[in-house]
Amino acid sequence: MMFWDLKYFLLVMLPSLVIGIWAQMKLSSAFGKYSQVPVDSGMTGAEAARQILDHAGLNDLPVEEVPGELSDHYDPTKRALFLSSGNFHGQSVAAVGVAAHEAGHALQHLHQDALFNLRMALVPVTQFASYAWMGVFFIGMIMHFHSMLWIAVAIFSVMTLFQLVTLPVEYDASARAKEQLFRLGLVREDERAGVSKVLDAAALTYVAALVGSALQLLYYISAARNDRN
Ligand SMILES: [Zn+2]
Numbered sequence: 478m479m480f481w482d483l484k485y486f487l488l489v490m491l492p493s494l495v496i497g498i499w500a501q502m503k504l505s506s507a508f509g510k511y512s513q514v515p516v517d518s519g520m521t522g523a524e525a526a527r528q529i530l531d532h533a534g535l536n537d538l539p540v541e542e543v544p545g546e547l548s549d550h551y552d553p554t555k556r557a558l559f560l561s562s563g564n565f566h567g568q569s570v571a572a573v574g575v576a577a578h579e580a581g582h583a584l585q586h587l588h589q590d591a592l593f594n595l596r597m598a599l600v601p602v603t604q605f606a607s608y609a610w611m612g613v614f615f616i617g618m619i620m621h622f623h624s625m626l627w628i629a630v631a632i633f634s635v636m637t638l639f640q641l642v643t644l645p646v647e648y649d650a651s652a653r654a655k656e657q658l659f660r661l662g663l664v665r666e667d668e669r670a671g672v673s674k675v676l677d678a679a680a681l682t683y684v685a686a687l688v689g690s691a692l693q694l695l696y697y698i699s700a701a702r703n704d705r706n
Contacts, residue, residue: 489696493689500685507678511571511671512563518663522564522576529580529657538583549575551582553597558583574672577658581650592646599639606635626701637694640687647683651676
């Protein structure tokens with residue numbers, strides 16, 4: 478069994494690549510479209526996020542600008558919201574939607590959302606797992622030490638679990654975003670549909686990541702099962 482054999486390419490790499498590219502294309506198209514649609518309120522992404530945070534009592538949580546495209550994120554360790562320049566200054570449905578989504582993560586943190594906390598706790602474990610599993614797997618293969626393959630599989634499964642937990646956290650952040658935007662009157666009813674399209678497309682990239690990780694996990698399980706000699 479090799480990592481880079483044809484079966485691996487056809488069963489894992491190719492489908493992961495196809496669904497990954499498909500998700501990216503959906504996101505690019507939705508984001509491209511709605512970053513050209515201005516919000517009626519004339520609000521920037523930064524202003525929308527600020528309003529949502531202030532309304533939740535998070536007046537001291539900073540909203541900062543970061544370079545890059547779609548580099549927007551909420552950093553729970555710094556307790557700060559970072560928006561890419563385009564979304565920070567943008568007055569579009571897409572910019573306001575993404576900014577509100579990141580504010581949604583800050584609300585999850587504030588409300589001690591269980592899955593958000595679990596995801597946060599899994600970050601360092603996942604980082605360790607992403608390095609450790611391959612080393613253990615290779616040593617197991619080379620030394621024909623069968624049980625090490627299963628240890629590698631177990632370590633890898635932490636990464637799949639992380640992707641699995643990420644998914645509901647992302648959908649929940651988007652749901653909170655839409656609710657807040659509408660409740661605070663930051664977007665109109667018809668604008669909300671555009672926000673949904675952008676955020677749903679963004680969530681697809683997390684679905685793609687989960688599918689890729691799950692395919693890899695299944696492949697390694699079958700590789701470990703077949704390695705009986
Ligand atoms: Zn998110």
